Amino acid sequence: xxxxxxxxxxxxxxxxxxxxxxxxxxxxxxxxxxxxxxxxxxxxxxxxxxxxxxxxxxxxxxxxxxxxxxxxxxxxxxxxxxxxxxxxxxxxxxxxxxxxxxxxxxxxxxxxxxxxxxxxxxxxxxxxxxxxxxxxxxxxxxxxxxxxxxxxxxxxxxxxxxxxxxxxxxxxxxxxxxxxxxxxxxxxxxxxxxxxxxx
Amino acid sequence: xxxxxxxxxxxxxxxxxxxxxxxxxxxxxxxxxxxxxxxxxxxxxxxxxxxxxxxxxxxxxxxxxxxxxxxxxxxxxxxxxxxxxxxxxxxxxxxxxxxxxxxxxxxxxxxxxxxxxxxxxxxxxxxxxxxxxxxx
Numbered sequence: 259x260x261x262x263x264x265x266x267x268x269x270x271x272x273x274x275x276x277x278x279x280x281x282x283x284x285x286x287x288x289x290x291x292x293x294x295x296x297x298x299x300x301x302x303x304x305x306x307x308x309x310x311x312x313x314x315x316x317x318x319x320x321x322x323x324x325x326x327x328x329x330x331x332x333x334x335x336x337x338x339x340x341x342x343x344x345x346x347x348x349x350x351x352x353x354x355x356x357x358x359x360x361x362x363x364x365x366x367x368x369x370x371x372x373x374x375x376x377x378x379x380x381x382x383x384x385x386x387x388x389x390x391x392x393x394x395x396x397x398x399x400x401x402x403x404x405x406x407x408x409x410x411x412x413x414x415x416x417x418x419x420x421x422x423x424x425x426x427x428x429x430x431x432x433x434x435x436x437x438x439x440x441x442x443x444x445x446x447x448x449x450x451x452x453x454x455x456x457x
Numbered sequence: 458x459x460x461x462x463x464x465x466x467x468x469x470x471x472x473x474x475x476x477x478x479x480x481x482x483x484x485x486x487x488x489x490x491x492x493x494x495x496x497x498x499x500x501x502x503x504x505x506x507x508x509x510x511x512x513x514x515x516x517x518x519x520x521x522x523x524x525x526x527x528x529x530x531x532x533x534x535x536x537x538x539x540x541x542x543x544x545x546x547x548x549x550x551x552x553x554x555x556x557x558x559x560x561x562x563x564x565x566x567x568x569x570x571x572x573x574x575x576x577x578x579x580x581x582x583x584x585x586x587x588x589x590x591x592x593x
Binding site for chain 1 (some may be wrong): 491494495498528529533539
């Protein structure tokens with residue numbers, strides 16, 4: 259019974275393939291005797307660590323996206339600004355960063371073309387509308403990606419919580435059993451003592 | 458994450474028989490934990506947006522003193538562009554509006570989350586009493 263439940267739980271995953279943590283419905287289904295406790299706890303510990311490892315990776319990915327998105331947004335802002343200039347308007351005077359702490363002035367004539375740095379030493383010229391479209395799609399893709407990551411992070415949090423509750427419950431079960439055993443032992447010893455005088 | 462052991466008195470107060478964790482309890486605990494994580498992230502967002510709003514307000518106040526004919530260096534992307542005062546003020550007000558909108562959206566989310574959390578807290582404390590610790 260416990261086996262099938264565990265398997266069904268283990269097979270279930272979230273949309274991006276992260277497995278669902280098994281829920282311990284009855285501790286007795288997982289640990290039948292106190293000898294199993296250590297093994298089970300170790301098993302749970304391992305699973306928790308795996309989830310935490312994934313959590314860390316996900317946090318790093320989100321941080322990366324958080325770095326990337328303002329860059330795209332900035333470029334998009336600039337493109338949108340250039341778009342507001344039509345051919346008749348005066349050249350704009352821009353102070354741009356030539357290097358760290360060094361700025362230079364430039365007169366920018368109204369333009370219909372912008373050059374986008376695509377990375378890997380490649381720069382391409384785009385008509386302004388094309389650039390806007392490309393950047394907007396990149397930005398929304400990044401946002402989607404981030405929201406997926408956040409969803410995964412939420413999901414991972416839940417699995418870690420489940421595992422922590424599982425661990426606590428198995429541990430508590432062990433404590434209760436230990437106490438019960440001791441009581442039984444004491445009870446039998448008492449019986450033994452009270453038995454001798456009569457026997 | 459701070460863990461604590463129950464004290465002897467707490468344990469007595471909890472009672473000998475441990476409250477069984479049912480699937481729905483686990484789901485509630487999970488949800489609480491997830492909302493808590495969300496809450497922290499959203500709080501950060503609100504803070505940074507409020508900061509941005511304050512900065513924009515400062516800039517607008519500063520510009521009140523500027524001359525009509527002055528050219529203002531306005532930062533767009535990575536470069537500063539000389540623009541006449543009126544245009545800068547327009548850009549600023551659209552930006553401020555956007556920030557205010559975004560901030561209130563985030564705050565609204567935060568409020569719903571907090572409400573849900575306090576509901577869950579009531580339910581979970583009712584079921585588990587002192588065996589569970591939901592404070593941070």
